[in-house]
Amino acid sequence: MSSSLNVSRLAPSRLPKRTRERGPDLPVPAAFVDECRLALQMVGVPNISSVGITSSVRGEGRTILSIASALVFADYGVPTVLLDLDLERPCLASRLGIPDSPGLGELLDGEATLAEVLLPVANDLFLLPAGRLSTSAPRAMAEVASSDLLRNIQRQGRAIVADLPPLLGSSIGRPAACLFTDLLLVVRAGVVPAATVKEAVAMLPEPPRVVLNGVHSRIPLWARRLAGV
Amino acid sequence: MSRYLEAAFTHRLALLTPVVVALLAALGFVLMQAPAYQSTAKLWVNWGGGNQTAADAQVATLSQLVATKSFDSQVAQQGPLAQYLAAHGGSSVTGIRSLIGALTHPGSGGATKPTADDEYNYLSSRVAAVSVGPQIVSITVTGPTPAVAQGTANAVISQLQKSDIAARIAPLKTQITYYKQQLTAQATVLQNALAAVHQYESSQPGLNPSSPRAAADYQYQLLNQQASVASATYSQLLTTVNQLQNGISPGQLASVDPFSITDAPQLPTSVSRFGKKELLGLAAGVLAGLLAMILVLATLVRFDTTIHSSDEAETRLGLRLAGEIPQVRMR
Numbered sequence: 422m423s424s425s426l427n428v429s430r431l432a433p434s435r436l437p438k439r440t441r442e443r444g445p446d447l448p449v450p451a452a453f454v455d456e457c458r459l460a461l462q463m464v465g466v467p468n469i470s471s472v473g474i475t476s477s478v479r480g481e482g483r484t485i486l487s488i489a490s491a492l493v494f495a496d497y498g499v500p501t502v503l504l505d506l507d508l509e510r511p512c513l514a515s516r517l518g519i520p521d522s523p524g525l526g527e528l529l530d531g532e533a534t535l536a537e538v539l540l541p542v543a544n545d546l547f548l549l550p551a552g553r554l555s556t557s558a559p560r561a562m563a564e565v566a567s568s569d570l571l572r573n574i575q576r577q578g579r580a581i582v583a584d585l586p587p588l589l590g591s592s593i594g595r596p597a598a599c600l601f602t603d604l605l606l607v608v609r610a611g612v613v614p615a616a617t618v619k620e621a622v623a624m625l626p627e628p629p630r631v632v633l634n635g636v637h638s639r640i641p642l643w644a645r646r647l648a649g650v
Numbered sequence: 651m652s653r654y655l656e657a658a659f660t661h662r663l664a665l666l667t668p669v670v671v672a673l674l675a676a677l678g679f680v681l682m683q684a685p686a687y688q689s690t691a692k693l694w695v696n697w698g699g700g701n702q703t704a705a706d707a708q709v710a711t712l713s714q715l716v717a718t719k720s721f722d723s724q725v726a727q728q729g730p731l732a733q734y735l736a737a738h739g740g741s742s743v744t745g746i747r748s749l750i751g752a753l754t755h756p757g758s759g760g761a762t763k764p765t766a767d768d769e770y771n772y773l774s775s776r777v778a779a780v781s782v783g784p785q786i787v788s789i790t791v792t793g794p795t796p797a798v799a800q801g802t803a804n805a806v807i808s809q810l811q812k813s814d815i816a817a818r819i820a821p822l823k824t825q826i827t828y829y830k831q832q833l834t835a836q837a838t839v840l841q842n843a844l845a846a847v848h849q850y851e852s853s854q855p856g857l858n859p860s861s862p863r864a865a866a867d868y869q870y871q872l873l874n875q876q877a878s879v880a881s882a883t884y885s886q887l888l889t890t891v892n893q894l895q896n897g898i899s900p901g902q903l904a905s906v907d908p909f910s911i912t913d914a915p916q917l918p919t920s921v922s923r924f925g926k927k928e929l930l931g932l933a934a935g936v937l938a939g940l941l942a943m944i945l946v947l948a949t950l951v952r953f954d955t956t957i958h959s960s961d962e963a964e965t966r967l968g969l970r971l972a973g974e975i976p977q978v979r980m981r
Contacts, residue, residue, distance in 0.1 A: 453978040460973025486975070605972060608963065611660075614955040615966045622969065630972035633963050637977035639659040640652070650652040 448516055449489045457489040458496075460632050464603055466490075467497035471571065471581035473506075473601030475594065475629070477621035479587050481609035482634040484512055487584035490605075494580045495546040502539060502574050504549045504583040506565070506597045508558040511551030513584055517542055524552025529564050535573060547579070562593040566600060588621035595624045604629040610636045656958060657950045664950070668942030676935020680928045687918040689799040690790045691807055692782070693909040697818075705781030708814075708909065712779045712789065712806075715813055719770045726769035729805030734798045735764035735772065775927065777806055786912065796918045803915035814908040819898045826894045833887040840884045843877035 464472060474487045487503060494501035505513040505525070514521040519540055527533040528549075539547040554561050565571075574581055583601060588594040598604055606629040608618055622628060640650070658665060695704040702710070715721040726732040776792040791806055793799030850873050851857050857864060864870055957963050960974045 450978050453975065456973070456975040456978070460975065463972040482975075606969070608957055608967075610974070610977075611956045611958050613957070615957055615962075616955060618957070618967055622967070628969055631963050631967065631969045632972050633957060633960055633974035635977045636959065636974045638656060640655045641659065644655060644659070648651060648655055650655060 449485060449492060453485070454489045454492050454496075457486060457632075458493045460605075461490055461493050464605065464630055467494060467499050467580070469580075469603050470575050471583070471601055472603045472605060473583045473585045473598060474605045474607060475585040475598050476587050476607040476609075477613055477618050478589050479510075481587070481607045481613060483507075483587070483607050484516060484584050486605070486607050486632060486634065487513070487582055488516065491546055491582040492543065494582060495543060498545060500545045500547070500577075500579045502547050502549050502579050502581050503542070504574075504581055505551045506562070506583045506593075506600075507586045507591075508551050508554060508561050508593060509586060509591055513548060514540075514550040517548060519548060519550065521550050522552045524550035525565070525570075526552035526554040526561065528552065528570070529561060529568070530555050535570075549574075559592050559596070562596050566596060571600065588624050589617065594621075598625055598629075602627075605632050606630065607632050607634050609634050653951055653954075653958065654947060657954065658947055661946075661950055665943045665946055668946060669936070669939035672935045672939030672942065673932075676932045679931045679935070683928055684794050686792045686794070686922045687796045687799040687920075688790050688792050688922045689796070689803040689915040689918050690788060690913070691803050691911060691915040692913040693787045693789065693807070694912045695785050695787055695909045697908055703781065703784040705783060705785050705787045708787045709779045709781050711814065711817075712777070712787075712810055715810065716774055716777045716806075719766045721809060721813065722770045722773040723766045725773060725802060725805045725809050726764065728808060730798050730801040731772065731793070731805070732764055732769065734794060735768055736762060738794075773802070777802075778926070787909070789915075791915070792922065800915045800917045807911060807915070811908060818908070822894055822898050826891060826898075829887055829891045829894065833884070833891055836880065836884045836887050840877070840880040843873070843880040847873045847877050 458466075461472070466472070472490065474483050474490060476483045484507075491501050491503040503513060505511045507513075508525070511521065511524075514524070519542065523533040523538050525538065528535060528538050533552075538549055538552065540550065542548050556564075571581060583597070585597045585601075586594045588598060604625070604627070606618070606622065608631055610633050612635070638645075640648075693708070695708045697704055697707075700707070726735070778790045778792075780788050782788045789803065789806060791799055791803040793802050847870075850870055854863075854867070854870070857867065857870060859874070957966060960971050963969065963971050963974075
């Protein structure tokens with residue numbers, strides 16, 4: 422799997438001309454996807470049908486990990502929907518260079534069907550962007566929770582990878598996380614204090630699996646050898 | 651361990667800053683010191699020192715003497731140091747510090763007689779002696795000018811010689827004093843004995859040592875015998891005192907000189923910037939910087955509560971780890 426996936430076969434005419442010609446501008450290096458694959462295998466991919474990716478605070482790498490996870494699912498041949506549930510600050514579509522609407526907002530308002538809002542971005546990979554919400558984010562999230570949207574997607578044999586809002590500093594972080602039984606909590610290495618992570622985890626009914634993102638050692642090799650670490 | 655290393659390599663600048671600052675401060679301290687000139691002399695030590703070598707004994711003696719105010723004062727007065735200290739207000743500070751002092755206290759200049767403390771403070775840290783062989787001692791004197799360094803070195807050697815000799819003749823002097831007291835007492839005994847003989851002769855008309863009655867007079871013979879014993883003892887004591895006094899005469903002392911000067915103190919031609927004090931200052935600066943670095947590092951590690959590795963994620967958070975993703979450069 423690489424970031425230069427060929428999407429020309431699936432790209433519909435409503436994709437921008439640049440995207441239709443080159444494929445979506447996936448901002449995920451192949452190395453990142455490979456590392457992500459190992460983490461997802463620990464969770465049970467490809468044998469699970471949905472996974473939500475959240476974090477304690479913003480800026481920990483949720484969105485990039487969501488895209489990479491969706492690519493991993495798709496690489497296993499599982500038709501996958503990358504769902505942008507960060508309704509307060511959606512950014513998946515812009516990251517992928519795809520128009521943000523129609524999306525979930527239009528779907529909830531009944532202005533578009535599921536088939537119309539699923540935008541193919543790569544082989545077996547579709548994006549369901551946040552779209553334009555006609556109501557508040559918490560209300561929209563409540564509608565998602567009460568609707569059969571997720572079940573409908575799964576009934577069509579598609580896996581769901583959801584980019585969720587952060588648990589702290591977002592009013593919809595917890596309700597969004599509660600929609601998924603398999604939850605990955607992204608923790609940015611060396612950035613977020615352990616106390617913050619614990620505070621976020623305490624909001625969840627079940628402890629999530631942790632993906633430590635951005636692990637990087639500044640210790641040179643010679644120092645490692647010298648210290649035996 | 652790895653956490654400390656991680657913090658050390660992550661915050662290299664923050665950790666190196668205190669070391670650099672301390673080093674700069676130490677260098678500043680060194681530059682603030684007065685310019686120093688060193689004059690060195692080498693002595694050949696004649697007398698042994700018991701279980702020590704002659705040189706070691708001499709070094710020990712000089713070290714003890716330099717630590718006394720009287721010796722330092724004598725050296726300063728004999729050499730040019732006292733004059734120099736007087737010209738510089740009794741202070742041993744020159745260079746940048748004296749310039750700063752002159753600027754901040756413009757009226758404090760002028761000649762003032764240095765106190766014994768000034769002389770002691772200056773000399774006690776500027777005279778160094780080491781043995782460079784069983785009988786050779788090297789004496790180095792640091793001074794603010796070449797002439798003061800050389801003159802003070804000469805004065806140190808001269809005073810050392812005097813002190814050494816004084817220390818060695820001190821027991822002889824004590825003996826002389828003792829025997830002189832004995833001699834005085836014996837003179838009285840002799841005087842009394844002779845007076846008793848004369849008194850007896852006066853009481854016995856016609857009695858004298860050559861008269862025939864003298865041999866038969868037991869009392870007279872006894873008094874004469876006592877007088878001759880007192881005289882012999884007096885003579886013996888007088889000989890001893892003369893011998894002892896002869897032992898401390900200038901002629902005799904020249905032959906028991908404690909040392910001879912192999913290399914006389916030379917006039918130094920270059921400034922010695924890094925003396926013992928300056929090197930100690932630099933070392934202290936480096937040490938202080940390292941301590942500050944360790945303190946900063948410990949503080950950084952102590953207050954860093956973030957997660958850095960999978961082990962920490964599991965132990966600190968108590969959560970199961972799905973995986974860790976290394977930092978990847980994004981497009």
